[in-house]
Amino acid sequence: MNSGKYAMNAETSKWIPRILILISFLFILLMLVTPLTVIMTEAFRAGLKSYWRAVSDPYALKALQLTLLAATTAVVLNTAFGLTAAWAITRFSFKGKGLITTLIDIPFAVSPIIAGLIFILTFGRLSWLHPFLSAHDLKVVFAAPGIVIVTLFVTFPFVAREIIPVLEARGTDEEQAAALMGAGLFAIFRRITFPHIRWALLYSVILCAARAIGEFGAVSVVSGHLRGKTNTLPLHVEILYNEYQFNAAFAVSSLLAFAAIGILTARNIVEFTAKKEEEGHVR
Amino acid sequence: MKKINALALGLFVFALSAFGPVPAAPAADVEITNVSYDPTRELYEQYNAAFKKHWKSLKGQEADIVQSHGGSGRQARAVIEGNQADVLTLALAPDITAVEKAGLIKPGWQSEFPLNSAPYTSTIVFLVRKGNPKAIKDWGDLARAGVGVITPNPKTSGGARWNYLAAWAWAHREYKGDEKAVKEYIGKVLRNILVLDTGARGSTNTFVQNGQGDVLLAWENEAFLALAEKAGEFEIATPSLSILAEPPVAVVDEVVEKRGTREIATEYLNFLYSEEGQRLAGKNYYRPSNPDIAKEFASVFNLKLDLITIDDPIFGGWEKAQDLHFKDGGVFDQLYAR
Numbered sequence: 001m002n003s004g005k006y007a008m009n010a011e012t013s014k015w016i017p018r019i020l021i022l023i024s025f026l027f028i029l030l031m032l033v034t035p036l037t038v039i040m041t042e043a044f045r046a047g048l049k050s051y052w053r054a055v056s057d058p059y060a061l062k063a064l065q066l067t068l069l070a071a072t073t074a075v076v077l078n079t080a081f082g083l084t085a086a087w088a089i090t091r092f093s094f095k096g097k098g099l100i101t102t103l104i105d106i107p108f109a110v111s112p113i114i115a116g117l118i119f120i121l122t123f124g125r126l127s128w129l130h131p132f133l134s135a136h137d138l139k140v141v142f143a144a145p146g147i148v149i150v151t152l153f154v155t156f157p158f159v160a161r162e163i164i165p166v167l168e169a170r171g172t173d174e175e176q177a178a179a180l181m182g183a184g185l186f187a188i189f190r191r192i193t194f195p196h197i198r199w200a201l202l203y204s205v206i207l208c209a210a211r212a213i214g215e216f217g218a219v220s221v222v223s224g225h226l227r228g229k230t231n232t233l234p235l236h237v238e239i240l241y242n243e244y245q246f247n248a249a250f251a252v253s254s255l256l257a258f259a260a261i262g263i264l265t266a267r268n269i270v271e272f273t274a275k276k277e278e279e280g281h282v283r
Numbered sequence: 284m285k286k287i288n289a290l291a292l293g294l295f296v297f298a299l300s301a302f303g304p305v306p307a308a309p310a311a312d313v314e315i316t317n318v319s320y321d322p323t324r325e326l327y328e329q330y331n332a333a334f335k336k337h338w339k340s341l342k343g344q345e346a347d348i349v350q351s352h353g354g355s356g357r358q359a360r361a362v363i364e365g366n367q368a369d370v371l372t373l374a375l376a377p378d379i380t381a382v383e384k385a386g387l388i389k390p391g392w393q394s395e396f397p398l399n400s401a402p403y404t405s406t407i408v409f410l411v412r413k414g415n416p417k418a419i420k421d422w423g424d425l426a427r428a429g430v431g432v433i434t435p436n437p438k439t440s441g442g443a444r445w446n447y448l449a450a451w452a453w454a455h456r457e458y459k460g461d462e463k464a465v466k467e468y469i470g471k472v473l474r475n476i477l478v479l480d481t482g483a484r485g486s487t488n489t490f491v492q493n494g495q496g497d498v499l500l501a502w503e504n505e506a507f508l509a510l511a512e513k514a515g516e517f518e519i520a521t522p523s524l525s526i527l528a529e530p531p532v533a534v535v536d537e538v539v540e541k542r543g544t545r546e547i548a549t550e551y552l553n554f555l556y557s558e559e560g561q562r563l564a565g566k567n568y569y570r571p572s573n574p575d576i577a578k579e580f581a582s583v584f585n586l587k588l589d590l591i592t593i594d595d596p597i598f599g600g601w602e603k604a605q606d607l608h609f610k611d612g613g614v615f616d617q618l619y620a621r
Contacts, residue, residue, distance in 0.1 A: 120364050123365075124365040125364055126363070130365070142366040142367065224366035225353055226316060227350045227351065242352075242488070
């Protein structure tokens with residue numbers, strides 16, 4: 001590395017990395033560590049007792065439950081969809097393949113507020129579906145199903161996006177060999193495809209859960225903010241903040257912060273283990 | 284493979300908790316939803332507890348009231364789009380009229396309950412920092428150079444429309460109806476605005492929590508609440524003239540007919556006019572519409588404050604005022620854009 005455009009004299013090569021590292025650390029300290037510390041100190045400022053009261057409040061528990069329901073549904077359905085789509089896109093050639101690949105990305109490109117409005121216009125009282133929904137007493141927006149649906153929408157691409165590159169990189173040789181030897185589609189998936197993608201899958205599931213738990217914009221639009229009915233944890237935090245209950249707001253925020261830390265830890269474990277396994281294979 | 288199993292197990296447990304039992308709320312026989320505006324949170328929390336007792340003694344039923352709060356205009360919009368409210372308790376009549384025009388409420392709702400369906404009233408006052416360092420005493424002071432004004436946006440907030448109209452009314456009196464002078468004054472005030480939040484509670488947080496600005500134009504009840512929350516940091520300055528804000532209430536016909544909740548929804552709003560309801564309004568810094576109960580709070584409110592109503596000839600009612608001032612390209616837009 002001592003020639004071409006990377007050539008630098010010994011002195012510059014010593015301080016440039018140091019400055020870059022310093023900048024990164026300062027930035028992370030300022031933007032990530034400080035706010036997290038503020039949340040935690042504010043959350044526990046009024047003591048453990050009032051912290052516990054805030055997080056065990058019936059409205060907070062209801063919000064927690066709705067958040068978990070939305071996140072779980074999003075993870076399960078998006079995993080099923082993501083696997084199907086990734087498998088179809090990388091293993092078969094068909095008309096409209098490019099279109100599907102593009103469409104999967106829509107939720108990444110659309111602002112969450114617009115996503116919420118789309119569902120209000122589709123399922124709301126002024127939509128053409130409303131007479132049907134109303135006749136069957138089905139509530140979608142301003143009710144729990146709406147929250148679940150928008151969460152599903154905003155987390156839609158995570159799994160497919162993560163799996164497609166892995167499957168593409170692997171190629172289809174092993175699967176073709178297995179097929180020649182008479183293995184069925186399910187056996188091929190279970191014995192050959194799945195072992196290759198399982199770490200990518202777990203990784204994407206974790207990211208998907210993180211986004212689903214934290215989503216605010218789209219959920220806020222379809223929620224209607226009915227206390228104890230359609231508030232998720234992030235919405236509950238906003239309500240508490242607006243009601244001068246700052247300690248409670250930070251206490252509930254700390255739940256979200258803990259979830260984020262847990263998710264990051266899980267992500268690192270997945271990354272670390274996957275890497276080790278990879279090295280094991282190479283050896 | 285062991286680790287992946289452990290992680291999968293973790294995810295499974297996490298998933299199960301979503302469907303697990305929730306600490307049960309006491310089973311209710313009947314439930315209604317009250318969609319309200321921003322500053323009424325504290326009022327309805329107390330009022331709902333009182334109403335539940337009242338309904339229990341009246342009908343022997345356990346009632347549950349679901350609350351929703353937000354900017355008045357935004358809340359009306361959500362109801363039009365399908366947020367099922369049995370009753371609306373909003374900041375100003377045009378927001379309920381919008382729901383009426385969407386076909387959810389029958390025309391004539393404003394005469395369904397006493398006093399234009401406004402069980403309590405309020406007005407607009409100034410919240411200033413302790414000691415009033417900028418000596419802000421009346422509407423004229425808001426136009427002075429170097430005074431930082433905090434108010435929500437009249438386009439999205441009901442309270443902000445009252446703020447704007449109160450300033451207009453004062454200027455109309457001050458400049459003896461000279462429209463050019465009035466507009467020039469309003470323009471100066473608008474240029475002094477530092478932050479324009481979407482709702483009243485957002486503006487209060489900007490002024491009280493984040494320390495922005497010298498004066499908050501606020502609902503009287505919102506100003507008193509901030510005073511109570513942060514004792515010793517603020518004081519209220521009452522201008523020489525303000526506006527009588529009448530936040531109205533209505534039963535949402537389409538919803539109560541479908542749910543069969545008309546009786547309890549109507550009683551819920553009627554009970555606001557009872558002595559108990561009126562006292563709760565007063566305790567939460569809303570002016571009781573019952574003059575006898577209002578007298579009990581004479582030490583809190585300046586009951587002699589000169590209050591102009593929206594039906595005064597200078598405004599000519601909500602429909603006219605809304606059309607002239609707040610529609611797209613209206614007077615507010617023209618003055619704000621300058």
